[in-house]
Amino acid sequence: MRVTTNQVYSMGFNAIQSHSNKLLDIQEQLSTGNRVNRPSDDPVAMSQIHTLNRAINTIDQYAKNGEYAKSQLVLEETAVQDTIGVLQRIRELGIQMSNDTYSPDQRRVAAAEVEQMMLHVKGTMNMKNSEGEYMFAGNNVKDTPYVDDPANPGYLVYIGNPNAAADYDENATFGGRFVQIGFDHTDKLEPNDEFNMSRVRITDTGSKVFGFAPNPATSLGPQTTPPAPGEIDPNIYNTMKVMYDRMMAGQKPGDDVLDDLKSSITNMSEVVAGIGGRQIRIDTQYEAGESFKMPLTERKSNIEELDMVEGISKFTVTQNALQMAQQVFGKVQGMSLFNYMR
Amino acid sequence: MSDMLVIASSAATTFRKALDVSSHNVANVNTEGYSRQRAEIYANSPSIVGTSFNGGGSRVETVERMYADYIQKQLVSTNATVKGYEESLSYSKQVEGIIAGNDEGVQDFIQRYFDSMQNLADNPTSRVNRQLMLDEANNLTGHINNISVVLDDTQYQVNDQIKDLTQDINRNLEEIKKINDMVAYAQSQGTQPPNDLLDQREQAILELSSLVEVKTYKQPDGTIDIHTINGKVPLLSDNTVTRLQADQSAYPSENRIEIYAQIGGQRKQVTDLLLGGGQLGGVLDFRKNMLDRAQNELGVTMNAFVAANNWQHYQGFDENGDAGTSLFTPLESSGLAHKDNSTLGGEVKATFNPIDATAIPPYPPQPLTYGDKQQDLTDAYTAISNLSPDGYEMRFDGTNWTVTNLSNKETATFASGDSVQFDGLRFEEANLNSTAGDRYILKPHQDILKSFGVEIRDGQELATRGQSPIDSTGSGTLDDEPVRPAAEGDNVNIANMASLQSKKVMFANNSGQPAETLLGGYSRMASSVGMYVRGQEIQLTAQQNTYDYIMERRESLSGVSLDEEAANLMRFQQAYQAAAQVMQTAQTTFQTLLGAMRG
Numbered sequence: 009m010r011v012t013t014n015q016v017y018s019m020g021f022n023a024i025q026s027h028s029n030k031l032l033d034i035q036e037q038l039s040t041g042n043r044v045n046r047p048s049d050d051p052v053a054m055s056q057i058h059t060l061n062r063a064i065n066t067i068d069q070y071a072k073n074g075e076y077a078k079s080q081l082v083l084e085e086t087a088v089q090d091t092i093g094v095l096q097r098i099r100e101l102g103i104q105m106s107n108d109t110y111s112p113d114q115r116r117v118a119a120a121e122v123e124q125m126m127l128h129v130k131g132t133m134n135m136k137n138s139e140g141e142y143m144f145a146g147n148n149v150k151d152t153p154y155v156d157d158p159a160n161p162g163y164l165v166y167i168g169n170p171n172a173a174a175d176y177d178e179n180a181t182f183g184g185r186f187v188q189i190g191f192d193h194t195d196k197l198e199p200n201d202e203f204n205m206s207r208v209r210i211t212d213t214g215s216k217v218f219g220f221a222p223n224p225a226t227s228l229g230p231q232t233t234p235p236a237p238g239e240i241d242p243n244i245y246n247t248m249k250v251m252y253d254r255m256m257a258g259q260k261p262g263d264d265v266l267d268d269l270k271s272s273i274t275n276m277s278e279v280v281a282g283i284g285g286r287q288i289r290i291d292t293q294y295e296a297g298e299s300f301k302m303p304l305t306e307r308k309s310n311i312e313e314l315d316m317v318e319g320i321s322k323f324t325v326t327q328n329a330l331q332m333a334q335q336v337f338g339k340v341q342g343m344s345l346f347n348y349m350r
Numbered sequence: 351m352s353d354m355l356v357i358a359s360s361a362a363t364t365f366r367k368a369l370d371v372s373s374h375n376v377a378n379v380n381t382e383g384y385s386r387q388r389a390e391i392y393a394n395s396p397s398i399v400g401t402s403f404n405g406g407g408s409r410v411e412t413v414e415r416m417y418a419d420y421i422q423k424q425l426v427s428t429n430a431t432v433k434g435y436e437e438s439l440s441y442s443k444q445v446e447g448i449i450a451g452n453d454e455g456v457q458d459f460i461q462r463y464f465d466s467m468q469n470l471a472d473n474p475t476s477r478v479n480r481q482l483m484l485d486e487a488n489n490l491t492g493h494i495n496n497i498s499v500v501l502d503d504t505q506y507q508v509n510d511q512i513k514d515l516t517q518d519i520n521r522n523l524e525e526i527k528k529i530n531d532m533v534a535y536a537q538s539q540g541t542q543p544p545n546d547l548l549d550q551r552e553q554a555i556l557e558l559s560s561l562v563e564v565k566t567y568k569q570p571d572g573t574i575d576i577h578t579i580n581g582k583v584p585l586l587s588d589n590t591v592t593r594l595q596a597d598q599s600a601y602p603s604e605n606r607i608e609i610y611a612q613i614g615g616q617r618k619q620v621t622d623l624l625l626g627g628g629q630l631g632g633v634l635d636f637r638k639n640m641l642d643r644a645q646n647e648l649g650v651t652m653n654a655f656v657a658a659n660n661w662q663h664y665q666g667f668d669e670n671g672d673a674g675t676s677l678f679t680p681l682e683s684s685g686l687a688h689k690d691n692s693t694l695g696g697e698v699k700a701t702f703n704p705i706d707a708t709a710i711p712p713y714p715p716q717p718l719t720y721g722d723k724q725q726d727l728t729d730a731y732t733a734i735s736n737l738s739p740d741g742y743e744m745r746f747d748g749t750n751w752t753v754t755n756l757s758n759k760e761t762a763t764f765a766s767g768d769s770v771q772f773d774g775l776r777f778e779e780a781n782l783n784s785t786a787g788d789r790y791i792l793k794p795h796q797d798i799l800k801s802f803g804v805e806i807r808d809g810q811e812l813a814t815r816g817q818s819p820i821d822s823t824g825s826g827t828l829d830d831e832p833v834r835p836a837a838e839g840d841n842v843n844i845a846n847m848a849s850l851q852s853k854k855v856m857f858a859n860n861s862g863q864p865a866e867t868l869l870g871g872y873s874r875m876a877s878s879v880g881m882y883v884r885g886q887e888i889q890l891t892a893q894q895n896t897y898d899y900i901m902e903r904r905e906s907l908s909g910v911s912l913d914e915e916a917a918n919l920m921r922f923q924q925a926y927q928a929a930a931q932v933m934q935t936a937q938t939t940f941q942t943l944l945g946a947m948r949g
Binding site: 012069196 | 446465468469720815817920
């Protein structure tokens with residue numbers, strides 16, 4: 009083939025150009041550490057990276073949700089545990105005072121202790137969390153859950169009980185705020201306050217924690233559910249109030265009171281167990297999320313990141329090629345027949 | 351003796367001419383488009399001396415131009431392709447960088463937006479969380495608006511580029527026309543081809559092919575006709591230039607430059623006929639297959655985003671127990687009127703309104719039951735999954751309207767005063783002033799990018815709570831319950847909004863099931879942008895290689911080799927010296943003869 013002067017130039021120039029371009033690409037990959045820096049680097053990988061990013065970030069967010077849920081549950085657990093301790097002390101006192109050896113005066117003295125405990129329990133029942141929300145009002149977080157019973161002065165009534173009159177809100181008998189801790193295949197939270205696999209309940213209603221199902225045979229509380237108008241609300245404060253009143257009158261606390269205290273303790277122990285169970289679920293979900301995240305992260309780095317060893321060796325090879333091309337270009341330029349025609 | 355002198359002088363002339371040609375070659379070693387020339391040396395016809403033929407010296411018969419038509423044609427064609435891909439690639443890389451960068455891109459903003467919703471779902475009564483969610487929503491809209499502005503700027507840039515390129519093309523055609531005239535004149539005057547003029551013309555055509563892909567036809571009178579590659583637009587015919595005109599499209603407010611030409615006495619839009627090679631073809635291809643598409647695909651994702659968020663938000667209740675309003679500005683896409691429309695001021699629009707509500711947002715009044723309200727949401731999701739990244743045309747025949755999807759040409763009709771649900775959107779008249787023959791185009795998915803914004807200013811108005819869990823009828827389902835809010839601490843609705851992140855809502859498949867999440871819709875756009883850029887890159891590399899190869903062939907045939915010219919210079923110089931020597935010999939011989947006579 010005939011070789012012309014311009015061919016020699018353009019071939020040398022093109023070689024330098026193409027090597028420089030390659031070098032620039034590798035330089036970008038090396039400096040970012042990523043093989044895929046923009047969609048056109050690998051359009052298919054790009055959409056996978058998006059999906060993986062979303063999954064990984066979402067798992068992180070679920071872990072954060074779990075942290076928050078746990079902090080709430082720990083607070084609730086402490087409060088309920090504490091109340092159980094109080095009730096046990098009250099019940100011991102009640103059993104003690106049921107003994108005939110105690111005089112009405114001694115019972116009145118003991119009643120003072122019961123009164124202190126009542127205030128303490130009332131405080132717990134109307135407790136707020138760090139965000140200023142009532143913890144035991146279900147979703148009515150801004151409403152005081154236990155209010156004075158208008159029909160029975162001195163007694164408290166839960167706002168989910170129709171007897172709370174003006175303060176009554178039926179919504180307070182439901183109460184679940186659910187926090188998402190895992191992927192939900194339906195991506196939908198129903199408003200029906202029922203258990204949801206991918207979420208954990210972080211609030212409870214006062215009636216479920218501090219109330220109890222009255223036993224018609226032994227209980228002093230209401231005989232119907234919901235309580236008939238005028239009946240007192242079945243909750244531990246009211247039980248203690250009855251006990252206090254009787255002891256102030258010098259009477260024994262009464263078997264019905266002791267019975268209700270016992271069933272309250274059982275009920276609250278179940279609540280604590282439930283809260284513990286939820287915390288375990290959060291931990292389990294967290295572990296599951298983390299172990300799910302690992303292969304995702306690995307896959308993402310396989311797709312997105314540059315194999316550094318490969319990248320650096322590619323860089324060196326291309327760099328050498330560029331230097332060669334530049335040298336050849338310089339040498340070839342000096343070759344001309346005119347040089348010999350002197 | 352005199353023959354010897356004649357022969358020697360003809361040889362001297364011949365070799366001097368040959369030296370001229372070599373010098374001309376050396377002089378043009380760096381001239382673009384120059385084809386090397388060669389002096390064709392022939393022996394002069396012999397004269398008869400007695401019974402033998404005596405040679406008559408030599409002459410330069412012609413100066414030949416080393417040129418192959420088929421190589422030049424290939425060069426013109428690949429040059430157009432290469433320039434086309436170069437142009438579309440540089441534009442598309444610009445767009446790719448803007449909308450699809452890996453860092454701090456739309457996907458990060460979407461992720462943070464949904465994360466802030468999860469935080470709000472954890473603690474829906476927190477004013478701080480409410481504000482943070484609004485902040486993230488505003489960040490997202492800010493980012494999308496930036497992208498939208500840059501995409502719009504790119505459209506304007508393309509408009510300007512098209513205007514400039516058509517002017518360049520017209521100028522180029524005029525130049526070729528002038529050379530055509532000169533070639534035709536030269537051809538009618540003499541028998542020798544005007545080599546350098548021809549080179550200039552080839553070079554001008556090559557430069558034209560950088561602007562637009564053309565085909566050339568040689569005419570008997572030496573001129574060249576030029577048509578677009580598909581043969582449909584004659585650019586230079588019978589040595590008359592058909593000027594390209596860049597002008598606004600038929601929908602003036604669209605602000606889109608199209609190309610027109612006078613063909614057969616009529617002004618025709620030829621934009622799509624110029625698609626393909628050359629810078630103009632490349633920029634048009636970029637606009638049609640990437641920019642418009644990227645805008646529509648990003649827009650359809652944002653439309654789905656706005657609609658899904660808004661309609662889920664309508665389901666909830668805010669801090670005061672009022673039904674949720676529009677969280678993001680709902681779509682309202684006005685039709686752009688055709689320039690030939692009647693002047694009565696007809697208006698049409700497209701909105702997202704799957705239940706044909708009289709207003710957006712559709713509540714209050716609330717539907718009768720929670721079940722009815724849920725059905726509205728289901729209808730909204732169905733509509734969202736039917737959204738399609740296309741533009742639309744609306745046409746009025748006096749009684750009925752026809753809506754046409756400009757991509758797949760599917761249509762829907764409705765009577766004047768009515769409306770139609772089509773591709774997930776509601777098309778209707780905004781007023782009844784249109785008359786028969788009026789036409790409009792609508793770009794709902796480009797409009798949303800401009801109007802995308804947060805409507806709610808006060809965090810209290812975020813509808814975090816959902817339907818009350820009270821089952822007053824004891825039916826075991828809430829569907830028959832009246833619509834009423836749950837207590838303030840409820841997070842059902844905000845949790846469902848947060849779940850939108852993982853919910854598949856877009857692009858219904860054949861069985862009507864949505865196939866993509868909102869982020870998936872965005873990824874699809876990013877992927878198709880990436881595919882386009884990658885496709886152009888691969889094509890450019892391939893075509894560049896072809897171009898280089900053909901250029902090499904052209905160079906090999908037509909290019910100047912300085913070494914060769916150096917050799918030729920020596921060769922012809924020596925021959926010239928020899929011819930001079932012959933003259934000297936003739937002189938000496940003649941002198942010898944004269945001396946003998948004087949003797």
